[in-house]
Amino acid sequence: MTLVLLGVERYTNYLSSLRHYFNTIAVPFYWVSDIPERIGLWFDDTFESRYTLMEENKQLQQRVLLQEARLQKMAALANEANRLRGLMGSSQLLEDKVVVAELLGVSPDPKVHKVVLNKGAQDGAYIGQAVLDAYGLVGQIVATTPYTSEVLFITDDSHAIPAQLIRNNVRTVIEGVGDLYQLRLRYVPSSMDIVEGDLLVSSGLGGRFPAGYPVATVSNINRDPGESFVRVHATPTAQLNRSRYLLLVFPAGVVGDVKIDTSNDGNEARDVKIDLSSNRSALPGQE
Amino acid sequence: MRWLIASSIIFVLFLSIIPLPFELREWRPEFVALLVVYWATYSPQHFGVFSAWVCGILLDIVCLNPLGQSALGLIVVAYISHLSYQRIRSYALWQQSAWAFVLVGVYQLFSNWVNSLAGKDIETMDFLGATLLTALLWPLVVMVLRKIKIRFRLP
Numbered sequence: 316m317t318l319v320l321l322g323v324e325r326y327t328n329y330l331s332s333l334r335h336y337f338n339t340i341a342v343p344f345y346w347v348s349d350i351p352e353r354i355g356l357w358f359d360d361t362f363e364s365r366y367t368l369m370e371e372n373k374q375l376q377q378r379v380l381l382q383e384a385r386l387q388k389m390a391a392l393a394n395e396a397n398r399l400r401g402l403m404g405s406s407q408l409l410e411d412k413v414v415v416a417e418l419l420g421v422s423p424d425p426k427v428h429k430v431v432l433n434k435g436a437q438d439g440a441y442i443g444q445a446v447l448d449a450y451g452l453v454g455q456i457v458a459t460t461p462y463t464s465e466v467l468f469i470t471d472d473s474h475a476i477p478a479q480l481i482r483n484n485v486r487t488v489i490e491g492v493g494d495l496y497q498l499r500l501r502y503v504p505s506s507m508d509i510v511e512g513d514l515l516v517s518s519g520l521g522g523r524f525p526a527g528y529p530v531a532t533v534s535n536i537n538r539d540p541g542e543s544f545v546r547v548h549a550t551p552t553a554q555l556n557r558s559r560y561l562l563l564v565f566p567a568g569v570v571g572d573v574k575i576d577t578s579n580d581g582n583e584a585r586d587v588k589i590d591l592s593s594n595r596s597a598l599p600g601q602e
Numbered sequence: 603m604r605w606l607i608a609s610s611i612i613f614v615l616f617l618s619i620i621p622l623p624f625e626l627r628e629w630r631p632e633f634v635a636l637l638v639v640y641w642a643t644y645s646p647q648h649f650g651v652f653s654a655w656v657c658g659i660l661l662d663i664v665c666l667n668p669l670g671q672s673a674l675g676l677i678v679v680a681y682i683s684h685l686s687y688q689r690i691r692s693y694a695l696w697q698q699s700a701w702a703f704v705l706v707g708v709y710q711l712f713s714n715w716v717n718s719l720a721g722k723d724i725e726t727m728d729f730l731g732a733t734l735l736t737a738l739l740w741p742l743v744v745m746v747l748r749k750i751k752i753r754f755r756l757p
Contacts, residue, residue, distance in 0.1 A: 321670040321716060337663045344664045348620045423619050423665045425627035426717060431666075458666075465666060473721065495624050556624045 428468035451552030642683035654680030675712030703737035
């Protein structure tokens, strides 16, 4: 009977709705097992000395100032990039909306790199949604209940993500190997221009992950003439085992302000003569 | 008796999903398997193969595993305990502990077998660490539950 159950679960979709209810049963378990962690955090918050808090406040204010300065530059750049994209007739993808989610539990199976978050279908989370932390791409949502969702990390050995090198835009595929600090690049030809330290960002191919988020840095290249492909390993930029807060990404056009300009399709854009010196009037759709 | 079995199982379900650092997860003892061996050995009239199956399904639900992954191992383990409980109960604690090591190893073997069917890489002998820890917990479990049984005048 158990074997039949296993087979049905593995090879058909028959149990998936049932599974949804079962996962809801698991929610209170995760909630309760998270209590010690939350008590610890509460202690940290409550019994902090005034001096430490002031010190921290000062540091944070400095950081805010720095980041705001950087953001000003960023805003100008984003504006410019959006305009160029508009000129080329592609949609504007630079403004994604994010929702902060908190870690609720970690998958107990050492071979599975999965975590449970405290935002579920009721908060708009959906299967296939990309998840970030402050440093890079973390993974994607593979199951949701009304109040929680399961995130599969990019390091899980069943996961792969299309990416490109930020230096020269060469596209590649990064797959997990079941190691939290290592990823592997698939099918890298020996002629490819790749060096250690290269940053890989998500390419957005396949439509699952939004483009442009950092995924990994190349850590190790092994060119063995006897093999048909170069063996390349990379380190994920996200701090997969440290972040308690993760970000769910809503690509522009799914939730919130719809920023995609539908007025210009491919034909129209090709007719537009690009003139960078005159700024606004050259935008397609305004002619 | 039944409430003690149920509450102990629910307690170890919590223990088996308490968040651990990623590197330490391989060392998490198999609490549920340990309890199943205990109840199948010490009160086989209350705890049969079907109860073991229910425990396994609960564990799979809570751990977000494929349904039946640990249930398969647990029913085998419960069945073996049922065949052997008369002899095992007369052994000394450390001998029982060695027996628990073998049984939990069998359970691990089955769940790894299901894992490898699902396409996971199995590192050869890594899981034995968790099995050893589980076996070391056996005397503790036996003594604590003996205290509880005496306290509530259970057989």
